[in-house]
Amino acid sequence: MARPRTSPQPEVPGLAARRIAADILDGVLRRRLALDEQLSGRSAHPGLPALADRDRALMRRLIATVLRRLGTLRHVLSGFLEKGFPADAPRTETVLLLGAAQILWLDVPDHAAVDLSVRLAQADRRAGRYAGLVNAVLRRVAQNRDSFALDDTVRDTPEWLLKRWSAHYGAEVAQAIALANGHEPALDLTVKGDAASWAERLRGRVLPTGTVRTIAHGAITLLPGYSEGAWWVQDAAAALPAHLFGDLRGKRVADLCAAPGGKTAQLAHAGAQVTAIDRSPARVARLRENLARLSLHAKTEALDVLEWQAEPFDAVLLDAPCSSTGTIRRHPDVPWLKGETEITVLTGLQQKLLDRAVALTKPGGTLVYCVCSLEPEEGEQQIEALLARNPNVARAPITAADVFGQGDFISAQGDLRTLPQMLPDADPRWGGLDGFFAARLVRAA
Numbered sequence: 001m002a003r004p005r006t007s008p009q010p011e012v013p014g015l016a017a018r019r020i021a022a023d024i025l026d027g028v029l030r031r032r033l034a035l036d037e038q039l040s041g042r043s044a045h046p047g048l049p050a051l052a053d054r055d056r057a058l059m060r061r062l063i064a065t066v067l068r069r070l071g072t073l074r075h076v077l078s079g080f081l082e083k084g085f086p087a088d089a090p091r092t093e094t095v096l097l098l099g100a101a102q103i104l105w106l107d108v109p110d111h112a113a114v115d116l117s118v119r120l121a122q123a124d125r126r127a128g129r130y131a132g133l134v135n136a137v138l139r140r141v142a143q144n145r146d147s148f149a150l151d152d153t154v155r156d157t158p159e160w161l162l163k164r165w166s167a168h169y170g171a172e173v174a175q176a177i178a179l180a181n182g183h184e185p186a187l188d189l190t191v192k193g194d195a196a197s198w199a200e201r202l203r204g205r206v207l208p209t210g211t212v213r214t215i216a217h218g219a220i221t222l223l224p225g226y227s228e229g230a231w232w233v234q235d236a237a238a239a240l241p242a243h244l245f246g247d248l249r250g251k252r253v254a255d256l257c258a259a260p261g262g263k264t265a266q267l268a269h270a271g272a273q274v275t276a277i278d279r280s281p282a283r284v285a286r287l288r289e290n291l292a293r294l295s296l297h298a299k300t301e302a303l304d305v306l307e308w309q310a311e312p313f314d315a316v317l318l319d320a321p322c323s324s325t326g327t328i329r330r331h332p333d334v335p336w337l338k339g340e341t342e343i344t345v346l347t348g349l350q351q352k353l354l355d356r357a358v359a360l361t362k363p364g365g366t367l368v369y370c371v372c373s374l375e376p377e378e379g380e381q382q383i384e385a386l387l388a389r390n391p392n393v394a395r396a397p398i399t400a401a402d403v404f405g406q407g408d409f410i411s412a413q414g415d416l417r418t419l420p421q422m423l424p425d426a427d428p429r430w431g432g433l434d435g436f437f438a439a440r441l442v443r444a445a
């Protein structure tokens with residue numbers, strides 16, 4: 001006999017977005033998986049394709065809010081948990097973080113935030129028995145919302161990072177970095193043509209460095225100019241290193257560690273003959289797609305720079321893999337994924353890549369080394385060590401004129417050092433830029 005057909009129960013609206021947000025947060029916080037990898041590419045969460053655009057936007061907002069305000073959320077929730085977060089059901093903490101984030105910062109009615117959180121807990125084998133606790137704690141968060149010090153975002157930076165920044169930059173600057181990291185950054189674009197007219201079309205502004213900044217929301221691919229390849233997404237600070245070479249027309253330039261290609265595009269657009277290398281085939285594929293959209297040309301290879309042999313170049317750009325602690329505004333998972341060990345490992349790799357980059361620079365040629373890190377071991381100290389071990393390399397100090405008159409971006413040694421609180425604006429949505437380090441070096445003729 002044919003079985004009666006039963007259609008699956010329709011899921012409660014909004015639950016899928018929260019469940020996927022919880023899975024991805026568990027990935028970051030408990031398995032140290034990078035957010036980007038869980039949101040796109042081969043390791044992306046399998047539930048993403050079924051999410052409607054609105055739910056996808058909500059999911060992203062939930063994840064970003066929890067990661068940006070993690071210290072504050074844990075502090076608030078701990079006040080209502082006598083025995084701390086249940087150690088035998090880690091999902092309970094994730095559910096509570098998501099629920100409290102909705103109550104405190106998202107435009108979600110309290111009853112919906114509580115109800116959906118309880119359902120999320122119930123759906124988990126181990127957290128299910130804490131559904132009552134989730135209900136009780138989140139209700140108390142809602143009742144007491146006016147008593148929390150939510151403006152104190154310094155708590156949202158892990159102590160190990162705050163300590164590092166205080167040691168290198170001083171306590172006041174470290175706190176300013178932490179505060180700046182709490183703000184959602186604007187969308188920065190490097191434009192091929194007239195920046196002022198693109199700023200007008202995108203309802204943005206032209207920054208002193210030439211970057212067009214907008215606070216437009218929604219899919220980037222739908223913004224004017226995307227499909228015709230008029231611009232590419234690139235933080236204002238990330239756009240500076242490629243400007244440090246001066247006139248590149250007709251020069252042979254190697255872009256080492258090039259993908260996804262923001263700087264390759266700048267170099268090609270400046271008229272250089274670019275060879276772009278990156279060891280990740282998937283990222284090189286993205287670089288090629290990006291260049292094709294922009295109608296820009298570069299020779300591209302998926303290779304390990306450490307094994308690559310080539311005729312030395314007039315100019316070399318090494319945008320080395322790093323801890324990325326300068327990009328926390330855009331990648332709020334970074335502080336929770338990285339630690340001292342990663343910084344030590346990366347420092348060793350950067351040193352090898354730098355030596356290789358010097359060998360790939362012609363005598364008399366220019367090498368620009370950069371990292372999107374705030375850590376001195378990956379920036380300032382890396383260059384001091386190179387200068388000490390290789391007498392054939394000298395620093396060519398960067399001046400304000402090289403960076404559009406922004407003298408405060410230049411360190412006493414003549415390197416580029418941007419911090420997230422620079423380029424401030426009365427409205428924080430328009431201010432800030434990534435923390436970047438860059439040094440310009442010349443190889444002895």
Ligand SMILES: C[S@@+](CC[C@H](N)C(=O)[O-])C[C@H]1O[C@@H](n2cnc3c(N)ncnc32)[C@H](O)[C@@H]1O
Binds near residue numbers: 303304320
């Ligand atoms: C900071 S990202 C580069 C960003 C890129 N320059 C841009 O502007 O879009 C660092 C890149 O280094 C690549 N990488 C890491 N180690 C490498 C190596 N040994 N050889 C080549 N590429 C490497 C990574 O795959 C990653 O794409």
